[in-house]
Amino acid sequence: MSDGTMHVSVPELRRMAPDALRMSGLLRSQADECAEALVWTEAAFGGAISHLADSKNSLGLLKKGGLKCLRSPNGISVDARGGSLLEVGIRVFDFAWATARAENGHSRVLLKNVNGFRFLPYLVLHYAKQGAMVVARKRDAGFPLATNVRSLLTVTGSCTGSRSSALTVARDFDDEDHRPPAFFLEMATNEAQLQGDPFRGLERMDDIDISASARFEDAVRNGLSLSEQDFATISELNARVRVEAFDGSHTQAG
Amino acid sequence: MLDSPHVDTGTVPTHPLIRTPDSSAFTAAMRKEQDVMSASALRESRSTNLSFARSLVHRMTENSWRVELQALDIDSHGQGSAVYNIEAEGFSLKFAVFSHMPADSERQGRIADTGFDFFGVLAEGDADPHIFARDHDEFQKHMWKGRTDNTVLGWTVANRSHRLFEHVVEKLTEGGEPHLDVLTEGGGYLIRNAGYYGNGRQGTRAWETLGPENPLGYPYHCDLFTLFLWRCASFDIVEATARARAEHACQLTAAVKRSLGVGNSSGIGTAATLLKWPSWLSAYTTARETVLAYALTKPGPIPAAVVHNVLAELHEQDVEDASTRRGQEQAVMTVCSVLEDIIKNEQTSALATADGSPWKKIWNTAAARVNRHGQECLAAALINSYPEAVEVAVRMIPRAMAIPRATDPRMPAHDLVEIIETRYSWALKIDLTAPSSRERFWYRSEDNGENRRGFRFQDPGVEKESFVDVPGIVQALYTALKSVPGEVLTGEFLLQHPEHSLAVSRVQLANILPYSEIQENFLDRDFLPSDGVKGFLSMLGIERAVPTTSQWVRGVFFRGAPLPEELTGGVRVAAKNARRELV
Numbered sequence: 125m126s127d128g129t130m131h132v133s134v135p136e137l138r139r140m141a142p143d144a145l146r147m148s149g150l151l152r153s154q155a156d157e158c159a160e161a162l163v164w165t166e167a168a169f170g171g172a173i174s175h176l177a178d179s180k181n182s183l184g185l186l187k188k189g190g191l192k193c194l195r196s197p198n199g200i201s202v203d204a205r206g207g208s209l210l211e212v213g214i215r216v217f218d219f220a221w222a223t224a225r226a227e228n229g230h231s232r233v234l235l236k237n238v239n240g241f242r243f244l245p246y247l248v249l250h251y252a253k254q255g256a257m258v259v260a261r262k263r264d265a266g267f268p269l270a271t272n273v274r275s276l277l278t279v280t281g282s283c284t285g286s287r288s289s290a291l292t293v294a295r296d297f298d299d300e301d302h303r304p305p306a307f308f309l310e311m312a313t314n315e316a317q318l319q320g321d322p323f324r325g326l327e328r329m330d331d332i333d334i335s336a337s338a339r340f341e342d343a344v345r346n347g348l349s350l351s352e353q354d355f356a357t358i359s360e361l362n363a364r365v366r367v368e369a370f371d372g373s374h375t376q377a378g
Numbered sequence: 379m380l381d382s383p384h385v386d387t388g389t390v391p392t393h394p395l396i397r398t399p400d401s402s403a404f405t406a407a408m409r410k411e412q413d414v415m416s417a418s419a420l421r422e423s424r425s426t427n428l429s430f431a432r433s434l435v436h437r438m439t440e441n442s443w444r445v446e447l448q449a450l451d452i453d454s455h456g457q458g459s460a461v462y463n464i465e466a467e468g469f470s471l472k473f474a475v476f477s478h479m480p481a482d483s484e485r486q487g488r489i490a491d492t493g494f495d496f497f498g499v500l501a502e503g504d505a506d507p508h509i510f511a512r513d514h515d516e517f518q519k520h521m522w523k524g525r526t527d528n529t530v531l532g533w534t535v536a537n538r539s540h541r542l543f544e545h546v547v548e549k550l551t552e553g554g555e556p557h558l559d560v561l562t563e564g565g566g567y568l569i570r571n572a573g574y575y576g577n578g579r580q581g582t583r584a585w586e587t588l589g590p591e592n593p594l595g596y597p598y599h600c601d602l603f604t605l606f607l608w609r610c611a612s613f614d615i616v617e618a619t620a621r622a623r624a625e626h627a628c629q630l631t632a633a634v635k636r637s638l639g640v641g642n643s644s645g646i647g648t649a650a651t652l653l654k655w656p657s658w659l660s661a662y663t664t665a666r667e668t669v670l671a672y673a674l675t676k677p678g679p680i681p682a683a684v685v686h687n688v689l690a691e692l693h694e695q696d697v698e699d700a701s702t703r704r705g706q707e708q709a710v711m712t713v714c715s716v717l718e719d720i721i722k723n724e725q726t727s728a729l730a731t732a733d734g735s736p737w738k739k740i741w742n743t744a745a746a747r748v749n750r751h752g753q754e755c756l757a758a759a760l761i762n763s764y765p766e767a768v769e770v771a772v773r774m775i776p777r778a779m780a781i782p783r784a785t786d787p788r789m790p791a792h793d794l795v796e797i798i799e800t801r802y803s804w805a806l807k808i809d810l811t812a813p814s815s816r817e818r819f820w821y822r823s824e825d826n827g828e829n830r831r832g833f834r835f836q837d838p839g840v841e842k843e844s845f846v847d848v849p850g851i852v853q854a855l856y857t858a859l860k861s862v863p864g865e866v867l868t869g870e871f872l873l874q875h876p877e878h879s880l881a882v883s884r885v886q887l888a889n890i891l892p893y894s895e896i897q898e899n900f901l902d903r904d905f906l907p908s909d910g911v912k913g914f915l916s917m918l919g920i921e922r923a924v925p926t927t928s929q930w931v932r933g934v935f936f937r938g939a940p941l942p943e944e945l946t947g948g949v950r951v952a953a954k955n956a957r958r959e960l961v
Binding site for chain 1: 581645821837868875883
């Protein structure tokens with residue numbers, strides 16, 4: 125198309141994404157669940173597919189082994205070893221959510237050395253739908269409390285009460301001072317537990333961007349505009365799963 | 379093969395959405411998963427009134443859908459175009475057909491093919507004709523890389539029946555009409571479906587946005603409606619072709635048209651679908667087994683009309699089997715004999731008494747005397763004889779299909795172990811170290827993504843194999859879980875062992891959904907993909923299904939279904955009654 129974009133559908137991306145992720149280095153076992161994170165983020169915010177192209181060297185780390193959690197008196201930390209939230213996010217959020225349920229309904233996990241923050245809103249919403257109260261805070265705003273509230277980036281999700289899902293875009297999460305990116309992930313079974321934590325008093329940044337889900341739903345209904353480059357990226361990655369024809373392969377068709 | 383404690387695996391969990399009566403008799407009447415989810419059960423599965431094609435026909439007739447030919451321009455070679463208007467439940471649709479010059483030899487209709495005899499576009503509303511021309515042009519130039527927009531529901535392709543299309547045109551041109559026996563012998567169709575590509579493909583509208591009120595909002599109805607339209611188009615195109623050759627050419631009679639369906643041949647990709655979507659498999663199978671249990675627990679006396687219907691259904695299947703030459707007629711006739719023996723003996727007939735569950739007694743008697751094929755025929759006959767149960771089950775299927783495969787990270791490891799030991803004991807028993815157990819692998823070819831099955835230790839591409847290995851991932855998960863403390867939560871386990879996340883989600887889903895797994899090793903040397911294909915096509919509603927190889931199954935859809943003019947005007951020909959006219 126003349127403007128360098130094309131109209132694609134959400135199911136089309138959903139269909140291509142699992143194999144594209146697998147060919148990007150992700151475990152086959154994670155391809156389906158990570159595919160939804162990829163498609164939702166692309167539809168709601170954009171930049172997810174280009175992240176695949178830009179993160180060739182950081183994707184696939186879980187093939188080399190899982191993540192280790194370190195428990196200390198100060199809390200729990202997980203070193204993502206430079207991986208992307210696209211790949212490690214669901215595993216870390218699953219871990220934090222399980223821990224919250226096991227430990228009086230509240231958990232706090234410091235996720236260190238991670239990138240791909242554009243996938244944070246999807247993760248928050250995904251777990252909020254399961255009933256989790258989720259807050260993700262930049263490390264500098266955590267222990268001890270940050271003085272510069274404006275640098276705080278909060279992603280909240282809630283499906284309870286009258287509050288609708290509220291998400292902030294995490295696109296500016298990268299550290300200006302080039303410290304290894306990290307954030308605190310809090311998960312709780314009810315909001316009171318979050319309000320009673322050391323972050324009490326900080327301004328909640330709810331309802332900053334409630335349109336992300338609406339944008340995704342609109343994309344499901346009407347499709348989305350994708351750059352030809354991004355479409356080529358995901359198409360080519362998807363096609364890599366196909367096996368070259370060889371003598372006799374035609375007779376193996378079914 | 380892994381060691382696991384002996385556990386009772388016979389209990390079928392209650393589906394969270396498909397409610398069944400809370401009685402021990404009903405629970406006992408539900409068939410066990412090992413009986414229903416085996417390759418032999420899939421091989422012998424029959425279409426029922428729960429099948430998606432039949433529920434579509436039911437909806438079309440109940441709501442008097444209008445399918446009308448708006449324009450037709452076909453030359454003596456059968457080349458040209460046609461447009462249909464569809465009015466359904468307050469929604470408008472258009473279907474455009476482009477008919478090409480036939481190929482010199484019969485086209486196979488595979489996705490890897492580079493040409494098709496027919497191309498169709500199904501669009502919403504009063505679509506502008508230029509959309510159809512645009513999409514046809516896109517397909518001609520770019521095939522499956524062509525693009526459209528979301529006013530279009532889908533593209534579909536089809537091919538002529540090499541045996542019948544030209545034969546029927548010639549007969550009509552000569553002023554005669556084809557003989558029913560010839561049509562049956564030739565496959566029972568003029569056009570053979572080669573695929574429907576919608577739900578987002580090429581930029582088409584996402585099916586999920588249609589909603590349940592949309593006439594095509596029920597699962598698979600959009601896909602199958604295009605098959606119904608191909609059947610309509612096949613009649614109009616052969617008649618128009620004959621008229622182009624001879625002004626006074628005959629037309630097909632309604633009886634001949636009803637005897638024809640639309641052909642279909644499906645390969646192993648459909649079998650893989652059964653594994654990819656366990657919720658879908660569970661939804662349909664649970665609905666089917668629930669209706670069967672409803673029949674089996676129906677208290678006596680059984681009304682004579684119901685008994686008559688069951689016998690008629692069996693007879694119909696007998697004739698269908700004879701037409702497919704499967705050599706199974708004897709099994710069906712034995713089921714008929716068992717029933718007839720009981721009915722004739724009114725003094726002792728279980729059906730005439732008010733005691734117990736008459737059909738259950740007959741089922742047990744029949745099960746001891748007929749093979750698996752006969753049992754599945756009886757099951758289908760019973761299901762089709764209780765429309766009130768079918769109607770309820772049909773409504774439940776969509777919601778049950780939508781249950782997601784998600785991970786519950788809060789579950790302790792010992793719970794996962796217990797689920798595997800109870801719900802996957804069949805998988806633990808498979809010796810995956812046996813040479814034959816991993817002999818095959820499934821993959822997608824560079825030939826347009828066509829699904830294929832290679833030899834693991836011989837062919838290239840193993841590193842890209844498609845997922846079909848349920849026993850393998852479950853055994854690996856089981857072994858890993860045994861190495862961690864039982865109280866470890868799934869979330870922590872998967873943080874350290876992310877390679878098991880797929881297996882965990884399947885196992886947790888199987889914990890709440892009955893009939894969600896096919897209890898076979900798809901990689902085994904002896905597994906026949908055609909069994910899975912047959913099972914899936916039966917869900918869709920195929921008739922006269924016959925495996926042509928170990929990887930392909932052919933058959934026909936909508937044979938005996940109402941004609942477009944019978945959908946309206948009060949001619950409420952139920953699909954089953956129309957089919958019986960053919961018997």
